[in-house]
Amino acid sequence: MSLKLKQVVIGLDNRxxxxxxxxxxxxGEVFSLMGSSGCGxxxxxxxxxxxxxxxxxxxxxxxxxxxxxxxxPVEKRRVGILFQxxxxxxxxxVVENLMFAAPAGSQAEKRQQALSSxxxxxxxxxxxxxxxxxxxxxxxxxxxxxxxxxxxGALLLDExxxxxxxxxxxxxxxxxxxxxxxxxxxAILVTHDEDDVADRNRVLRLINQHSD
Numbered sequence: 001m002s003l004k005l006k007q008v009v010i011g012l013d014n015r016x017x018x019x020x021x022x023x024x025x026x027x028g029e030v031f032s033l034m035g036s037s038g039c040g041x042x043x044x045x046x047x048x049x050x051x052x053x054x055x056x057x058x059x060x061x062x063x064x065x066x067x068x069x070x071x072x073p074v075e076k077r078r079v080g081i082l083f084q085x086x087x088x089x090x091x092x093x094v095v096e097n098l099m100f101a102a103p104a105g106s107q108a109e110k111r112q113q114a115l116s117s118x119x120x121x122x123x124x125x126x127x128x129x130x131x132x133x134x135x136x137x138x139x140x141x142x143x144x145x146x147x148x149x150x151x152x153g154a155l156l157l158d159e160x161x162x163x164x165x166x167x168x169x170x171x172x173x174x175x176x177x178x179x180x181x182x183x184x185x186x187a188i189l190v191t192h193d194e195d196d197v198a199d200r201n202r203v204l205r206l207i208n209q210h211s212d
Contacts, residue, residue: 001027001064001065001153001154001184001185001186002024002025002026002027002063002064002065002066002186003024003025003048003062003063003064003154003186003188004023004024004025004062004063004064004066005021005022005023005024005044005048005060005061005062006022006060006061006062006063007020007021007022007059007060007061008020008021008022008044008047008058008059008060008061008062009021009058009059009060010040010043010044010047010052010056010057010058011056011057011058011059012055012056012057013055017039017040017043017206018035018039018040018044018206018207019206019207020060021044021060021204021206023204025154025186025187025188026186027184027185027186028180028181028183028184028185028186029180029186029187029198029199029202030157030176030177030180030187030188030189030198030199030202031186031187031188031189031198031199031202031203031204032188032189032190032191032196032197032198032199032202032203032204033045033188033189033190033191033203033204033206034190034191034192034194034197034203034204034205034206035205035206035207037192039206039207040206041190041206042158042190043056044206045081045156045158045188045190047062048062048069048079048154048156048188049074049077049079049081049156050069050072050073050074050077050079051074064077064078064079064153064154065153078150078151078152078153078154079152079153079154079155079156080147080148080150080152080154080155080156081147081155081156081157081158082143082144082147082155082156082157082158082160082176083143083158083159083160084158084159084160084162084163085163086131086139086140086142086143087143088131088134088139088142088143088146089131090130090131090132091130092130092131093127093128093129093130094118094123094126094127094128094129094130094131094134094142095111095114095115095118095127095128097131097142097146098110098113098114098117098118098142098145098146098149099111099113099114099149100146101146101147101149101150102114102149102150103149103150103151113149114127114145114149115127117145117148117149118142118145120145121141121142121144121145121175123138123141123142126138126142135168136163136164136165136168137164137168137171137172140160140164140168140172141172141175143160144160144172144175144176144179148179148183152185153185154185154186154187154188155180155185155186155187155188156187156188156190157176157187157188157189157190157191158190159190159191159192160172160176161173161176161191161193161196162191162192162193173196177198
């Protein structure tokens with residue numbers, strides 16, 4: 001499984017946001033996107049996820065396992081995205097949040113998968129908690145598991161570490177990178193922090209040509 005961007009150019013108000021992007025992200029790899037605010041990093045992730053709409057214009061293609069995602073709607077792209085905020089449903093318990101994101105299956109199967117995911121991150125004791133009862137680090141870990149519950153073929157990381165304190169950030173970053181490697185899926189990380197870069201040889205720095 002690989003994620004490829006081929007000659008991707010995104011425009012706004014008849015101006016390019018950045019130079020054409022060509023890259024290939026291998027299974028299990030975390031490729032980093034860096035650049036100043038407004039250079040188009042998050043906009044590029046939105047294009048990959050299929051959520052980029054007006055007023056942006058796009059040329060180029062995005063392929064997952066050598067299949068173009070361009071014709072596919074968001075729900076069929078198999079692209080998961082993790083944001084700065086956990087975005088957990090406040091009215092659902094932790095286990096219900098994970099079950100909601102799971103693909104088709106019986107409620108019993110979904111619950112078992114959710115509990116297994118919580119055990120993987122040492123949070124099985126939080127299954128019945130509501131998001132407000134979680135610490136920032138716990139919520140971040142649950143959000144990661146919820147994103148992965150849908151079994152995405154690729155993962156987009158939009159500054160998911162930026163709001164965590166230093167110690168929590170380091171632990172969560174290690175968990176995310178290890179999970180990407182273990183599940184053998186390609187991932188693209190947007191960050192402003194050099195410490196977040198998984199491989200310094202696998203970084204693309206976008207040049208700010210226009211605001212997002």
